[in-house]
Amino acid sequence: MAMKKLGKQTVKLQNPPVILSTGTTVGPKEGEGPLRNYFDTVLSDDLYGENSWELAESKMLRESVKKAIHKADKNISEMDYMFSGDLLNQLMSTSFAARDLRIPFFGLYGACSTMAESLSLGSMIIDGGYADYVVAVTSSHFSSAERQYRFPLEHGNQRALTAQWTVTGSGAAVLGAKGIGPSISYVTTGKVIDLGIKDVNNMGAAMAPAAADTIVNHFQDTGFTPEDYDLIVTGDLGAVGKEIAEEMVLDKGYNMTKVYNDCGLLIFDNQVQDTHAGGSGCGCSASVFCGYIYKEMIKKNLNKVLLISTGALLSTTSAQQGQTIPGIAHAVTITNRLKG
């Protein structure tokens, strides 16, 4: 077995790369939610001065990257790589931002699992000695996602109660080889899991088995249990998916109840904001992690967190062809590193 592997799906980083800083940009609705004070920039208009929602999303991603690099007291040219993806076809948000930033760029697609995917690859590339600084980033935008995947917004269609609300948000993290602070210590890479869900209005249920599979593999590979964590947080399973994942993990002998939450439930107040099953989208776990969780780790209110970003790998074409929805989930352990 490769020297840095633990079990089948997990890697232990020898010198856990430090998350030196984060940058976040969110839309107006996210700025009205319970985490409002954790975000760097809250837009008053989700077009962000651009001519289309897609370009607005791209600007959110680009500005989040710039904000994070600035907070790390670095220059863009010092970044060795950018690992990024988004939900738009051909990564329009990411590609146009990467063009402006001119950082050597690896494009990723993991649907809403992208934040953990980018942190996973970025941290291995740093720990392996191939980079000093890496940016990991992703974005989503309610309006660009809604019209690409569902209906024209002008249609004003009714939403199922199991449906989730795509977060307008971007979160960027600058990882570095040295420093103190929240650091990526373990990476558990997911397999694609598909238990046959076809309901495109119930993505939480489609992604839950993949989340459960990755979490259970993480525990088995590392020997950790839920008690080792201050917080275990999935990306965007929402209310329906969270319950399923929790039960599937319990079935394998791990009770997460005391420490388990979901970014899609943290970002909105569903009683007030009418977001049905909760938030979703790449930007959900990205903004909640880079905003709320990272800042609580800096304050030492959280010291060990398992972030599991969750993606539904469907397309409009696969849905129209009657296919089921494959899911994937990638997990990273973030530990407060107290010495440099």
Added chain:
Amino acid sequence: MAMKKLGKQTVKLQNPPVILSTGTTVGPKEGEGPLRNYFDTVLSDDLYGENSWELAESKMLRESVKKAIHKADKNISEMDYMFSGDLLNQLMSTSFAARDLRIPFFGLYGACSTMAESLSLGSMIIDGGYADYVVAVTSSHFSSAERQYRFPLEHGNQRALTAQWTVTGSGAAVLGAKGIGPSISYVTTGKVIDLGIKDVNNMGAAMAPAAADTIVNHFQDTGFTPEDYDLIVTGDLGAVGKEIAEEMVLDKGYNMTKVYNDCGLLIFDNQVQDTHAGGSGCGCSASVFCGYIYKEMIKKNLNKVLLISTGALLSTTSAQQGQTIPGIAHAVTITNRLKG
């Protein structure tokens, strides 16, 4: 600077991962081209027994992976990671293949640069000690790409002379930490470059500046010159883009004429096959590299090759919004490793 970095964009692998085997599947038209004898499987029908071209493409990718793993005398369960992407929205080809293969999976999107992107990340992950075996793979399919990006095939529209023909093909490579044979010794990661081309029927011209930028950076970072290579081969610039790239690299003082070719020109005989500016698509550099180039390296007819896969990061949405076409190119050096 990170210990394994050379210059700004290049990494030197300490223990160059070996390409243990490859697997290729191509469509009927590719099977009539000059490289026909280099492919493992030539389909007689581009639906490959499936109900849609997208599912056929996914099967091509899956079967190429299985073929490569079988030829490496390994089992699917021995693969630590699969690095893969394709041109379809939300990576339908890759996602459905990864579901069946159940290998821990990193989804990539680099448009037609994906083969070099997957070889780049796969080789760093192995060299870094995180994996023993990795599969790098991608695919494209003329019919699935044509209807997603351009027109319904039934429309029978006329094609511009600068237009390229999307290759129906998949190429998979199994990389391993140990062994002898063609090995990945350098990785040069591209930046997104956009010189303002808007013509979606001239992707070669849109990608050429990115290819030239990556090639020049590779030479500057490593100190290599074209004379160090037996073959320098771009992914799918075609006739128009190849000429532009060659001239742009020459402008920087590197004359590649004697050793430079393009996978899009190698795979078809344009005199007979009416492919206009040449082949394109992720599957172009994937099948030409995994078929022709790899097998010529095994025979020692080629001993040092620079593969630069080239991607145009446009989407139908970005084109409809009047945006220009960003390009990216990733390069890997493959050297015959004579000792284990």
